[in-house]
Amino acid sequence: MICAAGLKGKTMNFVADMHMHTIASTHAYSTLEEMIAAAARKGFFAAAITDHGAAMPGAPGTWYFQNMKVLPRVFNGVLLLRGQESNVLDYEGNLDLLPEDASVMEWVVASMHGPTMMPGKKHTWQDITEAWLQVAENPLVKVIGHCGSEEFAFDYEKVIPEFGRKGKLVELNEGTFRVRKKSLKNCAAIMRLCKRHEVRIIVDSDAHVSAHVGEFAQGEALLRELDFPEELVVNSSRERMLEYLREYTCVPEDPAFKEAVTGGVI
Numbered sequence: 335m336i337c338a339a340g341l342k343g344k345t346m347n348f349v350a351d352m353h354m355h356t357i358a359s360t361h362a363y364s365t366l367e368e369m370i371a372a373a374a375r376k377g378f379f380a381a382a383i384t385d386h387g388a389a390m391p392g393a394p395g396t397w398y399f400q401n402m403k404v405l406p407r408v409f410n411g412v413l414l415l416r417g418q419e420s421n422v423l424d425y426e427g428n429l430d431l432l433p434e435d436a437s438v439m440e441w442v443v444a445s446m447h448g449p450t451m452m453p454g455k456k457h458t459w460q461d462i463t464e465a466w467l468q469v470a471e472n473p474l475v476k477v478i479g480h481c482g483s484e485e486f487a488f489d490y491e492k493v494i495p496e497f498g499r500k501g502k503l504v505e506l507n508e509g510t511f512r513v514r515k516k517s518l519k520n521c522a523a524i525m526r527l528c529k530r531h532e533v534r535i536i537v538d539s540d541a542h543v544s545a546h547v548g549e550f551a552q553g554e555a556l557l558r559e560l561d562f563p564e565e566l567v568v569n570s571s572r573e574r575m576l577e578y579l580r581e582y583t584c585v586p587e588d589p590a591f592k593e594a595v596t597g598g599v600i
């Protein structure tokens with residue numbers, strides 16, 4: 335049972351940034367090491383590297399994602415999750431996450447982008463509703479990325495509770511305040527529904543440069559304005575973040591994770 339203690343007048347203590355891009359995406363400007371160092375400077379205990387899936391122009395190839403297994407579990411004092419921002423490709427909810435990469439990916443953010451979601455086609459509300467309902471069924475997906483876009487509007491009332499039932503985190507994306515301002519009205523409507531239906535959310539930077547890692551000021555202001563229950567914000571508490579990782583990922587089974595937790599490293 336979630337107690338609806340709202341955020342009015344309070345600040346949140348964020349502990350993780352779970353959506354960011356490195357130079358491997360080729361339209362982002364910092365290295366993985368720089369991104370993780372930025373998360374460490376914020377005092378975060380976890381971060382996910384989520385470069386774009388194969389369909390995005392300039393995206394890294396399969397060898398990049400498969401080889402992420404070489405990355406240390408704890409890097410610069412930060413729990414590192416190997417992830418991808420996968421593109422939703424069609425109304426059946428298919429993603430560009432390759433099967434050979436899927437076994438390595440611990441943190442999949444599923445998003446719709448103009449260049450990769452049936453470019454040139456005008457989508458109906460029903461089409462996008464169907465696509466998200468299908469994505470909700472995909473156990474690999476943890477986060478529903480920046481779903482407030484005007485061009486990909488859908489039946490929020492129907493789909494948002496479904497995301498909650500299937501354990502997906504609805505993302506409040508700080509990058510939207512910079513590059514998708516037209517979506518903000520929809521984002522607020524989505525957050526109101528998350529509050530009403532007690533659907534868990536995550537605030538992410540979607541940083542494409544290290545300076546933006548962990549910068550959540552505008553997202554936090556929106557949540558405060560909505561008097562959003564902090565208990566539903568998964569990355570505003572270490573315990574909540576760990577609880578989600580335990581429930582939906584295999585990361586806590588990694589001996590290096592256990593060692594870092596018992597050793598007090600993270």
Ligand SMILES: [Zn+2]
Binds near residue numbers: 419445447479480
């Ligand atoms: Zn995106």
Ligand SMILES: [Zn+2]
Binds near residue numbers: 354419540
């Ligand atoms: Zn992104």
